[in-house]
Amino acid sequence: MFTGIVEATGIVRSAEQRGDVLAVRVSCDARALDLREGGSIAVNGCCLTAVELTDEGFACELTEETLRRTAFDERLMPGVVVNLERPMRADGRFDGHIVQGHVDGLGRVREVRNRSDTAEMAIEVDPGIGRYLVDKGSVAVDGVSLTVSGLLPGAFTVALIPYTLNHTNLGGAKPGDRVNLEVDVIAKYVERLAAPGAR
DSSP: OBOSOOOEEEEEEEEEEETTEEEEEEESOHHHHTOOTTOEEEETTEEEEOOEEETTEEEEEEOHHHHHHSTHHHHOSTTOEEEEEOOOOTTSOOOSOOBOSOOOEEEEEEEEEEOSSOEEEEEEOOHHHHTTOOTTOEEEETTEEEEEEEEETTEEEEEEOHHHHHHSGGGGOOTTOEEEEEEOHHHHHHHHHHSTTOO
């Protein structure tokens, strides 16, 4: 489980097909993140396994299923910045919200309104994702725990503080970019339990 509090960013160094998986190498300070081989790491909000550690970072393997459900197919080019978060420790402080690292769908940045120090981002979503969003509710955008600041037809907005702009890849987001989205898991359970015939 994750919390959506990005601990570091990394840079994609390579992405090459190896059989059934896409092998991706990410440059970061793996020691500072205390990564271990075989351990989980959220990359842009998607829970992946660090299959190899090096002095320069780590490698992970993405299946066709992962590529189909995420924005990785167009955002794993060399030089792209990605958000990184380790799983939450059981004795850790819960700073964000419950994030499973299971991408529910994709959004597309519609607009970024930059102000002096902050920004507001509008993200387009399909109805299947939009129905889980509520004003002032939680959503993970590329793995960043954010608060929904407004609901629009076919879209929602989030406000980005200077820290988020400076310490995550959202500071470089531009209109047209696709982003990984994970909605609040509690909303999904409520929907399931309230469905006719649910036990």
